[in-house]
Amino acid sequence: MSTNVKKLNWRTLAMMGFTIVWGFGNVVNNYANQGLTVVVSWILILSLYFLPYALMVGEMGSVFDHKAGGVSSWIDSTYGPMIAYLAGWTYWVVHIPYLAQKPQNVLVALSWVFFQNGDMIKSFDPLLLQSIVLVIFLIFLWLSSKGINSLKKVGSLAGTSMFFMGILYILLTVAAPSLVGARSATTVWNIHTFLPKFDFKYFTTISMLIFAVGGSEKISPYVNDLEHPEKNFSKGMIALAAMVGMSALLGSFAMGIMFNSTNIPSDLKMNGQYYAFKLLGEYYGVGNALMILYAVANALGQVAAIMFSIDAPLKILIGNGDTNYIPKSFTKVNKFGAPINGYKLTGILVGILIIIPAIGIGNMNSLYNWLLDLNSIVMPLRYLWVFVAYIGLRGFMKNRKLTENATYKFIKNDKIATLVGIWCFVFTAFACSMGVFPKGIQMFTSEWFFQLALNILTPIVLVGLGFIFPKIARKTNK
Template sequence: MKKTKYISWPVLGLMAFVNVIGFDDIIYNFKNQGLGVITTWIFLFALYVIPYGLMVGQLGSTFSQSGGGLSSWVRATSGDTLGYLTAWTYWAASIPYVVDTANSVVVAFGWLINGNNSMEQHMSNAMFALLTFLVFIIFIFLQNHIKNSLQLLNALGGGAMFIMTILFVILTVVNLMHGAHIASAPLHVSNFTPKIDLHFFSTLGLLIYATSGSELVAPYVTRMRHPKRDFPKSIIMLTVMAGFLTIFGSFSLGVFFNDHHLPADLKMNGSYYAFDFVGRHIGLGHSMMFLFSIAQLLYMFALLALLLDAMTRMLILDTGKRFMPRQLLKLNRNGRPINGYLLTSGLSAAILLMGVFLPDMNEIFNWLLNLNGIVSPYVTCWIFFAFMQVRKNSQKFHSDYVFIKNDRVAYLVALWCFMITFIAATFGILPQDVPPSSFTYWQELVMNIVTPAILLALGLIMPTIARIQREKAEK
């Protein structure tokens, strides 16, 4: 009799943590809002992230036998067509995420090899795009040939990133106790008050992008020993870790960076600057920066593994023959949808090609990052949609774990989260890191509209191709 290998709830919590948030997410939003982001984080966790995670916990518990995650939830509550559309849009939204992650791998190697940001000054846009694409190809090959790579990488990557973040916060406190100067001083209430303007609203999508994604681990619920009991534990573990990371991490950044005069390349290189600062302040030279570079590579490898595997399985294995061309349904000897991986790589290459025409490597990185702040929140809306359908029909959908017993109140909380997410995604279309009305601003605005539209259109074409193939087979 074959012994079943279960995923424990702490490991699943780490897998969710890897996909949801990292030290870089703190850097990105610190660059957008400065120390005021701490207040934004607190409100976001209290009014959005905690209910979001607990809704995912109930959905995962309700559909614990469904292997497709979010798409399964929507299909079970609203039919096959919307289930497919959910799977496609989730997969399509993950394409910029995968590209951004592969970009970060290249940047991490640059810091590990050079010990500074000189790669940005010497590398052309085309070479940056080519190296990013090579990361895809190499990683798909390795993942396809290494057994149990997903769990191993996520345990190593998630653990290493959380340890490094705790270490950064601790070392920041040590520096302050030894009289280190606070770069953002003098500190007043105004430092922690976000400036509510058009720029603020355009950055909300990136905040939601930074804290969303826990539902991506839902396909692995069926591999837990007690999914209905343990999945909510994983989500609570994720929320605690992410809350610590964002709030204390943001304050620590304010110690080393003046939030009124931040470097233009902070989103791309800020994590390395931060660990280099803290290492030099405690007399360790550049060793902390190199240590973080290694942790960052492990984290990004884990994220690539989870994204390439989970998002492709959700799309290819959970939509069925009715919607997907038969070529994409083909599995290799390891049971992996290899043609789905190739489609992912091809579309990623197309997005990279679009970015080549931006002014420099830093702008490519920022544009891809901000693109995630548009497409990811739009897709997150499906979660709240599915939850509202479950609570509208609570007599039909039973769960051992229930978020808010009163159906009407639970529905209104989900509607609140839906509205916040949709509004944030829409404002995110506005470019954030370039001067308004400049040529690059209009260029990125067009790309922010065209890219999601093309990905959505391709998803609408797939069922037509599948239908034509079925008709030919029948004849």
């Protein structure tokens, strides 16, 4: 009995990767950091980092096509279960700062829906607003524990709408000077406008670029679903890099038209997406309609992201984790199938990360920017495991035989392949290390030192907790 399975073509794979990796916020946040010099930064990061990263992922997806656990299972096959557990722990725990920020995003979006500005959020006392943020998070944590998944479905649809609105924004803004006679806010457009100054300040911003282009390992399960993956996967990844590059470059040009590259608003990270759609509506004579539509979609998308990020990474950790390293009590589920003790630990860690910073950071705009920057430091730590797995696959003689039947191979020479893996690992680690230095505030003030301490301690504490669990497991799992 034969079955005809429809194969993916490389164009479909590229589009799938684009929706996974890219979002309009990537354009706004990196423009806020670098202005129009980000154009050169995008070219460098896409060609020297993103493309080899995506092609490595393709090779490992091909080699480990029978493994359903993603990066953790790659590590398990190349280094063993203990290191695989640490990879799974890292994948889960880096979502803690992500979850701490998402309720902020919901409040910002709702402020633009109901008041058409972000002033209400900026005017709040940080400790009071963060207390509201904590309540919002706990509500969604409770809903997730009850198995309520309808918000995920609505949010996924809203997220798709938001994605296409981001593309629409880029196209309409770039066309605005010729279509509606819009004048560029950036007045000087020459070679010096785009050339970065590679100094200390610049290198503190590259973690946000890494944060923007990471996540392509999520497409690894589809490598062997391709028609002729040995030649079509690389085509798909080159097409993906081209689409991301086109969106990043045109998006940065669009931001330069709306916001003066030499005088960027201090709250652009918090409110830039809404400012952009508000101005776009003014360009085309539709008032605040586009901005409100985007804000509604963003609010629903953020809600879905909260519920998905509470649930999915935790279940991946528990589902793929070795019982020698994870306490049985941590895997306990309630009648809705939710790992309730894992939810409780999530609530405690997120609660600490929501409240403690509000004590030492003076205003909501600084607090929002800090938490976003913290995500750009912590979230890429999970990408490091992708490169660790690739180095183990191609650099260790005992693992090289695993690649013999792979349908796709990034680089045939093992030494060169290993060096490329080391390059991506070192660059990611360097970007995360430089990202710990606070941005947007005066250096060596009390708040600067407070943010620096939080940026260093947060990833150390979150990852370090993972070394405690195996000790608890050894005592309690007997």
